[in-house]
Amino acid sequence: MRSYIPKDARLIPENATKVYDGKIFKVYEWPQKMFDGRIETFEMLRREDTVVIFAIKDDKLVIERQRQPDTDWFYSFPGGRHENEEETELEAAKRELKEETGLSFKNWKLISAEQRESKEDRIIYTFVATDFESETEQSLDQGGEEIEVLEVTLEELKAMKGRPDAKHLHLERFDEINSIKDLQNLPSLV
Numbered sequence: 001m002r003s004y005i006p007k008d009a010r011l012i013p014e015n016a017t018k019v020y021d022g023k024i025f026k027v028y029e030w031p032q033k034m035f036d037g038r039i040e041t042f043e044m045l046r047r048e049d050t051v052v053i054f055a056i057k058d059d060k061l062v063i064e065r066q067r068q069p070d071t072d073w074f075y076s077f078p079g080g081r082h083e084n085e086e087e088t089e090l091e092a093a094k095r096e097l098k099e100e101t102g103l104s105f106k107n108w109k110l111i112s113a114e115q116r117e118s119k120e121d122r123i124i125y126t127f128v129a130t131d132f133e134s135e136t137e138q139s140l141d142q143g144g145e146e147i148e149v150l151e152v153t154l155e156e157l158k159a160m161k162g163r164p165d166a167k168h169l170h171l172e173r174f175d176e177i178n179s180i181k182d183l184q185n186l187p188s189l190v
Helices: 089-101 154-158 164-169 180-184
Strands: 017-021 025-033 039-047 050-057 060-067 074-076 079-081 103-114 124-135 146-152
Touching (some): 050 089, 050 103, 050 180, 060 089, 060 154, 074 164, 089 103, 089 124
Parallel strands (some): 050 124
Antiparallel strands (some): 017 025, 025 039, 050 060, 060 146, 103 124
């Protein structure tokens, strides 16, 4: 369940009809009155929301080197789909971090909630997790992902900018971050 929706989010309207129901994408359409009075059919994709976690452990950031059946190895932050409607974004983030890395943290802060595509009803929630608690075994999707957990300094992370295998890190977000303390001090949305 979405507990936080950005003010500028563009969501699928109540009167929309689902016309395609795929594993990842669903397509909705609805009649839309135009400025000149005509009615046109509008459409929009729906995709499960995504959670991304900037986990800080021992003054280092936790990142992943991973691959999936249709990709080469790439780097990303822990995270994934918010597929369980009963979970809040925070609960999904904690679950994804634990499944992918085996790590648990005490303190969590929502620092970003953005809709990157105006024709896609999907919000990407970014959290900062601090105060490492415990570590257990990973619990990866059987046969669907291979993940190596890495801990890198902020400088090591920034040095990856521009690498094709690091594009999923979206390192432009770190242009104004000069220290781990800067990251920890980002304001919370809630």
